[in-house]
Amino acid sequence: MRGVDTCLKLNLTSSPQPQLNLVEGEDDEGLVEKLHRLSSENKRLTETLSHMCESYNVLQNQLKQFMISSSNYPDEMDHLITPQSQSRKRKATDHDDHKTYNNNMYGVNTSTISTSDHQEESYKKATKVSTVLVRTQPSDTSLYVRDGYQWRKYGQKVTRDNPSPRAYFKCSYAPTCPVKKKVQRSIEDPRVLVATYEGEHNHGCQVRLGSVGHCEEAQVGSSRLPNQLQNSIFNQFLVQQLATSFTTDPNFTAALASAISGSTILRPT
DNA sequence: CGAGTTTGACCAGCGC
């Protein structure tokens, strides 16, 4: 999301001889009015996006502090660890020998680290893992999660612990982007898509003007997780959705409007 | 025709 320029740069004061295709029955005044309307809407959307990004950064800092103050979660939450973290890892990278990941369903990476600070830093950068749950329409059987980035599917597998196939995606927006995504339907609720992101994008978010598609909502955890943490993750989801949908979806718009009305982003009940 | 998807084959880690 960083560095996204959503401004359409509609210059209404200059260009006295605009090359506009006039619609039949529409005069210059109508067009200018339309441009003004679009410009103000664009400005409003830009402000909304800025607001969202600010809130996200604030809550991300709060989450960071929370993670520092409470080094691990209660044992009772162990059953919520995603299948990915429970299953065997095919590859033991240079750092895998020194780390174990507890990647829970809240999209929070609570890794246990025994490496040196330097190794820890480079590993974090290389393999940041997060999980997002997205509820879909019951009729929707696809494995696509719209998150603002462009993905290329490179494989699909049926895994042992889940009858639903797992799809493998690479970020295709930037050729050098190392981010990978795995998407699989939840074994408990087939309407829920579990998207696991590995790595960090080395480019900005690809903003697309489109509908929110099959995404109805994000499930960001149970009530046992502190609200601060849940809100932060929901905020992250909202920012992602904002990038993909803007205001074309009325439900999303309503949720967004209610979310940004307060000082923090609140998770819908 | 290029970009993206599908899908069977292959690779490599892990447990026995």
Next chain:
DNA sequence: GCGCTGGTCAAACTCG
């Protein structure tokens, strides 16, 4: 060493 499994590759295919 062998079999199981998850992850990746790449040729064939589809679609705009």
